[in-house]
Amino acid sequence: xxxxxxxLLAVIMIIAMVSTSLAAxxxxxxxxxxxxxxxxxxxxxxxxxKSTSAESIVKDAASKGKVGNWGLGNEYEVQALLAKYGQPIxxxxxxxxxxxxxxxxxxxxxxxxxxxxxxxxxxxxGGYKYGDKVGIIDMNDEGVAMLEDNIFCTREFAEKNPNTVxxxxxxxxxxxxxxxxxxxxxxxxxxxxxxxxxxxxxxYMASEVKKLVETDTSGASVKDYGNMxxxxxxxxxxxxxxxxxxxxxxxxxxLQSMTLDDIRDVSYLKEAMASGGKFGDLEKTSxxxxxxxxxxxxxxxxxxxxxxxxxxxxxLDVTIIPGGGDIGETTAVYTGQVDFGVTWVxxxxxxxxxxxxxxxxxxxYQRSGLVLVYKLN
Amino acid sequence: MENGYLNTEAGPLKINAAGEVxxxxxxxxxxxxxxxxxxxxxxxxxxxxxxVLVLWQTQVLHKILGTDTFTLPLPGRIINIIFENVPAILxxxxxxxxxAVGGLLLGxxxxxxxxxxxxxxxxxxxxxxxxxxxxxxxxxxxxxxILNNLTKDLSDDPHIRSMLAKTLVVMITCTVSMSIxxxxxxxELKPFSLDLxxxxxxxxxxxxxxxxxxxxxxxxxxALRVSVPASIISALVSEYFAEFIIGVGxxxxxxxxxxxxxxxxxxxxxxxxxxxxxxxILLIAEGVILKGRRHR
Numbered sequence: 001x002x003x004x005x006x007x008l009l010a011v012i013m014i015i016a017m018v019s020t021s022l023a024a025x026x027x028x029x030x031x032x033x034x035x036x037x038x039x040x041x042x043x044x045x046x047x048x049x050k051s052t053s054a055e056s057i058v059k060d061a062a063s064k065g066k067v068g069n070w071g072l073g074n075e076y077e078v079q080a081l082l083a084k085y086g087q088p089i090x091x092x093x094x095x096x097x098x099x100x101x102x103x104x105x106x107x108x109x110x111x112x113x114x115x116x117x118x119x120x121x122x123x124x125x126g127g128y129k130y131g132d133k134v135g136i137i138d139m140n141d142e143g144v145a146m147l148e149d150n151i152f153c154t155r156e157f158a159e160k161n162p163n164t165v166x167x168x169x170x171x172x173x174x175x176x177x178x179x180x181x182x183x184x185x186x187x188x189x190x191x192x193x194x195x196x197x198x199x200x201x202x203x204y205m206a207s208e209v210k211k212l213v214e215t216d217t218s219g220a221s222v223k224d225y226g227n228m229x230x231x232x233x234x235x236x237x238x239x240x241x242x243x244x245x246x247x248x249x250x251x252x253x254x255l256q257s258m259t260l261d262d263i264r265d266v267s268y269l270k271e272a273m274a275s276g277g278k279f280g281d282l283e284k285t286s287x288x289x290x291x292x293x294x295x296x297x298x299x300x301x302x303x304x305x306x307x308x309x310x311x312x313x314x315x316l317d318v319t320i321i322p323g324g325g326d327i328g329e330t331t332a333v334y335t336g337q338v339d340f341g342v343t344w345v346x347x348x349x350x351x352x353x354x355x356x357x358x359x360x361x362x363x364x365y366q367r368s369g370l371v372l373v374y375k376l377n
Numbered sequence: 378m379e380n381g382y383l384n385t386e387a388g389p390l391k392i393n394a395a396g397e398v399x400x401x402x403x404x405x406x407x408x409x410x411x412x413x414x415x416x417x418x419x420x421x422x423x424x425x426x427x428x429v430l431v432l433w434q435t436q437v438l439h440k441i442l443g444t445d446t447f448t449l450p451l452p453g454r455i456i457n458i459i460f461e462n463v464p465a466i467l468x469x470x471x472x473x474x475x476x477a478v479g480g481l482l483l484g485x486x487x488x489x490x491x492x493x494x495x496x497x498x499x500x501x502x503x504x505x506x507x508x509x510x511x512x513x514x515x516x517x518x519x520x521x522x523i524l525n526n527l528t529k530d531l532s533d534d535p536h537i538r539s540m541l542a543k544t545l546v547v548m549i550t551c552t553v554s555m556s557i558x559x560x561x562x563x564x565e566l567k568p569f570s571l572d573l574x575x576x577x578x579x580x581x582x583x584x585x586x587x588x589x590x591x592x593x594x595x596x597x598x599x600a601l602r603v604s605v606p607a608s609i610i611s612a613l614v615s616e617y618f619a620e621f622i623i624g625v626g627x628x629x630x631x632x633x634x635x636x637x638x639x640x641x642x643x644x645x646x647x648x649x650x651x652x653x654x655x656x657x658i659l660l661i662a663e664g665v666i667l668k669g670r671r672h673r
Contacts, residue, residue: 065535071622072634092535093622095522105529105620247462247632247640250454330636335448351636355447 047107047375054137055085057374061108062087067372068094068106072326073347076243077370078110080144081137089243101373102128108137111373114208114298120373124200136371145217145368146236147345149292149299151226153333155359158268161283161339166272167314168287168340169362173225173273175305176364180210180225186300189307193320196294205297208369213301216366224273226362228266233345233363237263240349248354255353263348264360277314288319289340290332295322299342301364330356450639458643466647472623474651476540477612480547481604487548488555488600489593495556496563496589506560513553517611521546521618539621546615551604558600562593598663605659609652625651 048057061067062082069075069091079089094100094110098120101109111117117136123129139145151172158165179186183206190206191199216222217232237260246252272279291299302320305311311318321338323329330351333341343351348358432438434452439445459466491509495502521542528542566588574584613626622631625648632641 072631093620099526103529105535244635246637247465247643248454248458248637249461251637251639326630326634328634328636331633334636347635354635354637354639356636 047377048135049377050135054142057108057135057137058082058085058372059087061374064107065090066092066105066107068092068100068108069110070094070096073344073350074110074370076239076346077139077144077146077368078372079243080146080239081139081142081372083243084142084144098128101375104375108372108374111136111371112298112369113371114205114212114369115296117371117373118201118204118208122201122204124204125198126201130375133376134373135376136373139368139370140217140219144239145232145370146239147232147363147365147367148212148369149342149365150345150348150360151289151340151362151364152343152348152358152360153340154336155265155357157336157339158265158359158361162268163279164282164284164287164316164339165268165361166275167279167282167316168289168311168318169226169269169272170275170277170279171305171310171314171316171318172301173269173362174310175303175308176213176225176301178308178310179206179300179304180213183207183210183297183300186304187297190295190297190300190303193303193307194295194322196324197296202297206300209297209300209365212365212367212369214366217368222366226269226364227366228264228269228360228363229366230260232366233260233264236345237349240346244346244350244353246350246353251353251355254355255349258349258353263345263352263358264363268361279314282315284339285315286317286319287339288321289342290321290329290338291323292329292342292344293322294324295320302342330358333358448638450642454639455642455646458640459646462643466625466644469623469625469628469644470647470651472540473609473612473616473625473648474655476543476615476624477547477608477651477655480544480612481551481601481608483544484548484551484608485555485597485601485604488552488557489559489597491552491556492559492563492593495560499564502560503564506557509553509556512549515549517546517550517614518618520549521615524615525618525620536621536623539619543612543615543619543624547608547611550607550611554603554607555597555600558596559593562596563589566592595667598659598667601659601663602656605655606652609648609655613648 048060058067058081062085067078067082069078071091071093075091078091082089082091092100092106094106098109098111098116100106101111101120109116111120113136119126120128120130120134121132123131151169153165184203187199187203187206191202195202197205213225214222216229217235237258241256241258244255246255289302291302293299295303299320302318306318306320321332329341329343330347332338334351334356342364345360345363348360352358429438430452432441433449436446436451439449442449492506495506524542524545525539528538528545531541532538563585570588570592571584574588579587612624613629616624616626617630619627625644628644629641629648632638632644
């Protein structure tokens, strides 16, 4: 019996020792991580005044550890902004709704002008009804804009199917032009194709996307759809080199030596737009495009081109494949599951650094749609 | 051995000593015979593992699977990434292990306690336990975001908050297997042992402390054999949804979304190592604590 008790005691001792040693681990892990989050006391009111500068808002929110972003490759502009104002580049993982912003877990939340910002401001279904009670910090104004939605395929696919690529670009750009001229109609078309959001939000999104497609980072208007502006792309690449952290040394060194020629080719778009809709024999007539997210007006150009038969006119049978969650559009295109994809330039850069050979063939969004949104006092 | 156990439990000291001696002899005999087999059982898998590694590094494996070195990077590159990022990996490992072990301990203690409660009230205890077992069917993917929201108010520090949320997820997955097994340990006693205790007019407390608790010991390890791997899996998955971006599982997700497959593989390897190491620790602990006790 004594032996048994001794063994039981030994078990308890072991459990106690393990738990205390782990508790010690826990403390040592928590302390350094929590210090930057709660160090500087700052703001005067609960929220921010209209007159407060972007700099002091960023500094205050960062010192409280309440800057949010979705991560997963969407964070580089926010990190660049934090770095611009001398803050640590850590952020909270933001969910794909704005509840964290609504309940003040996040003071400075990431939002796309065409999506989350609309949900925060507007009062239609799913909206948070803030109206004018929120302010925004625009990445374009802050000089940390990185270009977002583009069209890309693998270099190999482009070289093997030049006519298909040109035809696809021509019809897609026609779709974008049409969508931007009639955003309300485009919103309705997207809604018909199985929308993830309400028709009112779809209409709001279409009107905002139009601005991103037709305005560049400096605010000047752009009329040649899909134009790949070297200056904006170079800024994107420079920021990507600074803020994309790659643990793989091979990928990291590849990223640092990357030039614009490694990520984009303007010739396909140029020839497509000069062709007048005639492309000769298409190497491949049935193609697919992988979207970065769920069906919504963010991708209205492709849906309009499909609905209005622009793809059919050039002899293409196009399938649009919605994304969502962790769908890796770069992987899907690289492995050949789909022919074309829509991604952010930074994601394409990261993928190429990791060993893919992807090629941007059009830059649909001419400016960054990312803003940081905060509540006003 | 079947007898040895019962005798030691209730019989006088002499028989106890005799029983121990006989089991030791049996074990010694077994050991000599097992040695060769034991070597072989270790050797074959190790050889197979080395063969796979060689095929992998020489890219023969890629040809067989029809994949390329991008999706399935070479082991050399993966190992290189691990060595280049030791501090970062350790930080993530620490976060994952704290969550896994913390949740495992909390869940197991709670589960054992639930087992005691179920045993104390046998009328609804067995029914309650079977309802509890339904909880194992709750997917981690479903409860992780809910717990994230529930723990929002617990702390101002998102790091602590998300650690708590993740630990709770692990705790839930570990509680059930422990409560079921503890309940079995308390109730599935040796034939007649309960009658024997009753014939000694032993009180309920005595029966619990001297018969049920020792009897439940092997069952605790049965439960742990399930919960230890489960705790690591739940910790990895719950990191996907956590507010604070840290942990081995989270790094796997981030790397794959960013198309950094070599890095993802490095973290997958680390996750495997954590799992194997924790299971090995459990087996060693079991071997030491249950030495000569396992009667099955």
